Amino acid sequence: MTRRVPTSRLARGSKLGAVAASSILRSQQTRMAMLGRSDEVRARMAEESTIRAAEQLVTVLGGMKGVAMKLGQMLSILDLDLVPPHHRESFQQRLAALRDSAPTVSFDDMRAVVEKELGKPLSEAFVDFSPEPIAAASIGQVYRATLHDGRIVAVKVQYPGIEAAVRADLKNLTMFAKFWQTILPWVSPALIDELARNLEAELDYFAEATTQQKVAEQFAGHPFFVIPASVPELSGRRVLVTEYVDGLGFDELRTLPQAERDRIGEIIYRFYVGNMFTYNEFCGDPHPGNFLLAPDGRVAFLDFGLFNRMDADHVEFELACLRAAAEERGDDLYRMMVDRGVIKRDAKVTADECIDYVYSASGWCLNDQDLLITPELASGAFLLAVDPRASEFAGIKSNSLPPEHLFSRRADFLTFGVLGQLAANGNWHRIAREWIYGEEPATELGRANQVWVEQQT
Numbered sequence: 001m002t003r004r005v006p007t008s009r010l011a012r013g014s015k016l017g018a019v020a021a022s023s024i025l026r027s028q029q030t031r032m033a034m035l036g037r038s039d040e041v042r043a044r045m046a047e048e049s050t051i052r053a054a055e056q057l058v059t060v061l062g063g064m065k066g067v068a069m070k071l072g073q074m075l076s077i078l079d080l081d082l083v084p085p086h087h088r089e090s091f092q093q094r095l096a097a098l099r100d101s102a103p104t105v106s107f108d109d110m111r112a113v114v115e116k117e118l119g120k121p122l123s124e125a126f127v128d129f130s131p132e133p134i135a136a137a138s139i140g141q142v143y144r145a146t147l148h149d150g151r152i153v154a155v156k157v158q159y160p161g162i163e164a165a166v167r168a169d170l171k172n173l174t175m176f177a178k179f180w181q182t183i184l185p186w187v188s189p190a191l192i193d194e195l196a197r198n199l200e201a202e203l204d205y206f207a208e209a210t211t212q213q214k215v216a217e218q219f220a221g222h223p224f225f226v227i228p229a230s231v232p233e234l235s236g237r238r239v240l241v242t243e244y245v246d247g248l249g250f251d252e253l254r255t256l257p258q259a260e261r262d263r264i265g266e267i268i269y270r271f272y273v274g275n276m277f278t279y280n281e282f283c284g285d286p287h288p289g290n291f292l293l294a295p296d297g298r299v300a301f302l303d304f305g306l307f308n309r310m311d312a313d314h315v316e317f318e319l320a321c322l323r324a325a326a327e328e329r330g331d332d333l334y335r336m337m338v339d340r341g342v343i344k345r346d347a348k349v350t351a352d353e354c355i356d357y358v359y360s361a362s363g364w365c366l367n368d369q370d371l372l373i374t375p376e377l378a379s380g381a382f383l384l385a386v387d388p389r390a391s392e393f394a395g396i397k398s399n400s401l402p403p404e405h406l407f408s409r410r411a412d413f414l415t416f417g418v419l420g421q422l423a424a425n426g427n428w429h430r431i432a433r434e435w436i437y438g439e440e441p442a443t444e445l446g447r448a449n450q451v452w453v454e455q456q457t
Helices: 009-034 039-064 066-077 085-100 107-118 162-175 177-183 189-202 205-218 258-279 312-326 330-340 351-365 375-386 403-422 428-436 444-456
Strands: 140-146 152-158 239-243 281-283 291-293 299-301 307-309
Touching: 107 152, 107 239, 205 239, 205 307, 258 281, 258 299, 258 312, 258 403, 258 428, 258 444, 281 403, 307 403, 312 330, 312 351, 312 403, 312 428, 330 351, 351 375, 351 403, 351 428, 375 403
Parallel strands: none
Antiparallel strands: 140 152, 152 239, 281 307, 291 299
């Protein structure tokens, strides 16, 4: 028996509501049960209550897919202190499963989506189509197939009814805003709005195919990026066909020697962050399921559903803020943040606080030293920058980041989180000086990239 993804707002909302209600009830019951108990017993009961609530949240997020699964993927990258330290590893492993686990949707149902979208039987479009999915995404799953011309391709197919499910999620995320902010205080209304805007775009696989083909052509022949070309003639709104890339997944990458992880980490950093500052466009969904290490040593980037193009003025503003913070020009930084609307003129924020805030979020690329990125470092920076429970920078966090910068900062934090999961080491500042100051590359990869860029002109 197969289980479909629930699509109605009521069905999906009731799942979130059940978590919210049981979480509140559990905490009330726990407080009542704690009366008269010893400190040790009270601590153990509180811990058990927290673990049960977190496990229930994982179960619901994994079953809902769509927007809820996006939050689960973010939680799998950034370790946000949802459970006690000695339970954290097993909890993160369960969250990580959200990146790759496919729901039990039958192949017949997924085949029907492909044939309806392409307007032809599967055998006419493909000479071979494996019924077993090779990967899963937040709104679809991926199959391996062979075209009649012999090319091996990856076929991403949306789950039946997922569009209705996503729209239900979007409504329920707003409805349960208070619940989210109780257990995940960093899930702000602005973040919910940003997820809503961008996930709507992610539903259109044909638009993604067009974007991916453009990026594949842009980086054709690159020394360490590889972007699989799309097959637009076999792609539609709910089906995306691209070249197949074989390679090592993230779990295998984490077992590689430190030097190789450092090299891969720099490539990931250059792709997700460096390209934003170099080309004013970037892929906004960094997470471990979206890249592979190809046999030739290049890193293949696979998902372009959340691709963003920024106005050059907005990119320059972010670079100017990084330069001002690195050079400790607090007055200049304060003035820029006020003029841009990042902080209000009447907010009780000092120039020094502005510098400290930028360092708290971006210090990993502002300090001129080797830095081993750990999950704790990445998550600590994220929480310090956005979590209202942290008293630091309360004046800045009470203001809303303009929408044009929210998406880029989210991509930056998630890249930081991925590098933390990879335990990559490097002088990130020396790498970043290429786009912050326009300096000559300081690394072997940077020099290889520069040669390639010069060959394109």
